[in-house]
Amino acid sequence: MSRQIKKLSALAAAGLLAVLAVSGIGRHEASAQFLDNLFPKEAPPARREVPPSREIAQYSYAPIVRKAAPAVVNVYVQRRVQAFSSPFANDPFFRQFFGDAFGQPSERIQSSLGSGVIVSPDGIVVTNTHVIRGRGEAEIRIALSDKREFDAKVVTQDDKTDIAILKIESDNQRFPTLEFEDSDTLEVGDMVLAIGNPFGVGQTVTSGIVSALARSEIGNSDTQVFIQTDAAINPGNSGGALVDMSGKLVGINTMIFSQSGGSQGIGFAIPSNLVRLYVQGAAEGRKVERPWLGARLETVTRDMAGGLGLDRVAGAVVARVSDTGPAASAGLRAGDVIVHVDGFEVTDARAVHYRLTTRGVGRTAKLGIIRKGAPHEIELSLEAAPQPSRDDVRNLAGQHPLDGARVSNILPGIADELGIDEGEGVVVVSVRRGSTAARLGFLPGDVIAEVGGTSVASVTDLEGLLTNRQRMWLVAVRRGxxxxxxxxPG
Known part of the structure; x- marks a missing residue:
């Protein structure tokens, strides 16, 4: 068969040459033209030119750094703290019996450092709450990349989101700023730069990519969703900038996942869309309000997915709906599974709260839900939770286990915020550091059910039960x- 094909090819070639010869083209010329058509010569290589710029030659990030770095600052925090010469000197029990035998407290300076980002020309700086948090009044100093230094004061701070807003104290000076980028435009694989002051060595730039989006499993708050990056982030980078290739701010670096304390390629940043809310709130002199849902959400688990008829283990199932509230008004029902908010996929309950928070109070959100296996869409009005009255909240103090705790009646908005069920009892809203309640391990969200065997229905009941000092306090606490x-002991 192969011989026949070769023979036919030869005949076809001879025939073509004959045709070319008849048309006036010589045999040798025709043969050369035929071979050129059959085996075309490669085009000559393109002439290599010298790159027109250093940036193109080296694929340099230098132009981006020149644009962004001046707005990234070092944040130095100093506070005076009391130190005792003996580990027992600060214990109330020992001091009661031995007085000052263990020595007088002495003051020492406690220092910490981090990074921050200037986001307005008048000196508004964003950093992490954990950078400036601590006992005692702090002195905050801001150092710019051009070596200028200024004092700064705290405008607002939020423990749940780990966002703090500072204001540089200056005489009407104008500062370099970073412009916010819409963090929802990020995609996994996008190039990013992390700029900050790791280990106090000075301003440092590292590069990487966006490794993942909407990481919500690692935070402490139900509104925390993070951008994950492999750009090197180390201690001291907290509060620094995560910028995209246009030199705009897409996140505030906040933490790392590490077993050694150094960067292992897993860093996390707070998305710029959430940061921008707090900056706007600080500029307008108001507190950022989280929308009140009026429902309790739980993340869909593998066991839940089968019973709910879901084809994926993702979404937030509505576990409870208050009789009154935005969720009830919108028609949300227990058993509904929220899978989208304004077109964005949500994989768990925290992602839902994040989307509602960044959408903002006073607006509406479209929820994509699965109800009994069928998709539906409902419109939810985003409202602020009803404010508790003066009679609903108490700051407790005295010779009892709850000294230093702020407690509240369990109102719908409080229950929604703390993720607890509505009902009788008194819930711990916050605990003052160093207080008796803090030392005993009380946490926000704990429900005080009984004191001395007597049920607690309101803060008024609780105050009455704590009035009489006991030899032995018996407190029933519901946690989850x-x-x-x-x-x-009393």
């Missing part, structure tokens, strides 16, 4: 699905 019985 468990009840703890605490015994504390």
């Amino acid at each position: 699905d468990k009840v703890f019985n605490l015994q504390v």
Whole structure:
């Protein structure tokens, strides 16, 4: 068969040459033209030119750094703290019996450092709350990349989101700024730069990519969603900038996942869309309000997915809907599974709260839900939670286990914020550091169910039960699905 093909090819070639010869083209010329058509010569290589700029030659990030770095600052925090010469000197029990035998407290300076980003020409700086947080009044100093230094004061700070807003104190000076980028435009694989002051060595730039978006499993708050990056982030980078290739701010670096304390290629940043809300709130002199849903959400688990008829283990199932509230008004029902908010996919309950928060109070959000296996869409009005009255909240102080705790009646908005069920009892809203309640381990969200065997229905009941000092305090505390019985000497 192969011989026949070769023979036919030869005949075809001879025939073509004959035709070319008849048309006036010589045999040798025709043969050369035929071979050129059959085996065309490669085009000559393009002439290599010298790159027109250093940036193109080296694929340099220098232009981006020149644009962004001046707005990234070092944040130095100093505070005076009391130190005792003996580990027992600060214990109330030992001081009661031994007085000052263990020595007088002495003051020492406690220092910490981090990074920040200037986001307005008048000197508004964004950093992390954990950079400036601590006991005692702090002195905050801001150092710019051009070596100028200024004092700064705290405008607002939020422990849940780890966002703090500072204001540089200056005489009407104008500062370099970073412009916000819409963090929702980021995609996994996008190039980013992390700029900050790791280990106090000075301003440092590292590069990487966006490794993942909407990471919500690592935060402490139900509104925390993070951008993950492999750009090197180390201690001291906290509060620094994560910028895209246009030199705009897409996130505030906040933490790393590390077993050694150094960068292992897993860093996290707060998305710029959430940061921008707090900057706007600080500029307008108001507190950022989180929309009140009026429903309790739980992240869909693998066991839930089968029972709910879902083809994926993703979304937030509505576990409870308050009788009154935005969720009830919108028609949300227990058992509904929220899978989208304004077109954005949500994989868990935290992602839903993040989307509602960044959408903002006073607006509406479209929820894509799965109800009994069928898709639906509902419109939710985003409202602020009803404010508790003066009679609903108390700051407790005295010779009892709850000294230093701020407690509240369980109102719908409070229950929604703390992720607890509505009902009778008093919930711990916050705990003052160093207080008796803090030392005993009380946490926000703990529900005080009983004191001395008597049920607690309101803050008024609780105050009355704490009035009489006891030899032994008996406190029943409900935390999640468990009840703890605490015994504390009076």
